Amino acid sequence: MIKLLSTFVVALFTSVTLMANDGIDKPVKEKAEMDIVDLAASTDFLSTLVAAVKAGDLVDVLKGDGPFTVFAPTNEAFAKLPAGTVESLLKPENKDKLIAVLTYHVVPGIVKSTDLKDGQKAKTVQGQEVTVSLKGGKAMIDNATVTAADIEATNGIVHVIDSVILPK
Structure with missing residues (x-):
């Protein structure tokens, strides 16, 4: 979890530094000034999620007013799915x-x-319910463990999870 949080902080700092040093006089965006999509896009370990949100045409929705709570699976979480699942889901059909x-x-x-x-x-927005479990000081959403919690965005909050949760 510490490694994951460190990666998030480094990615966030890098994106803020890049925005501050782009040669244009503008305010530096901080974490709380980014919406959910921009926050995820600034974080390398959520790149598969960002690609999926784009393929699903959900960018505008998740950039909307919200507020939303997003359980964000990492790239490693998507990699746990059976081979070919992500590629199949990303197809237009x-x-x-x-x-x-x-x-x-x-x-x-x-x-x-x-x-x-x-x-x-x-x-959930999908219509079904997720179940929360609290075990050994860890929060779980269905079968996924929350590895980083309460990451604030302008239109909601993000909890990073270690597995993709699937509707029934």
């Missing part, structure tokens, strides 16, 4: 399946880690 998977990772409103309770159910 599977866009509806991709949207169902992605919207299953989004809950309307703000759900902070301090709000989570063992056995809690949360209805």
Whole structure:
């Protein structure tokens, strides 16, 4: 978890530094000044998620007012899926399946880690519910462990998870 958080901080610092040093006089964006999509796009370990959001035409939705809570699977989480699954979901003919998977990772409103309770159910934008488990000091959303929590964006909050959760 420390490595994951370190990677996130380095990626965020790098993106802020690049924006500050682009030769244009403009305010530096900080984490809390980025929406969910820009936050994810500035983080290398969420690049598969960003590609999927683009393929599903969900960028404008997740850049919207929200607020949203996003359970963001890492690139490693996507790599755990059976071989060919990600490539298949990214094909235009599977866009509806991709949207169902992605919207299953989004809950309307703000759900902070301090709000989570063992056995809690949360209805996703996809329509089904995810289940929260609290075990050994770790929060789980369905079968995914939250590895970084409460990352604030202008239109919501992001919790990084180590597995892709799938609707039933």
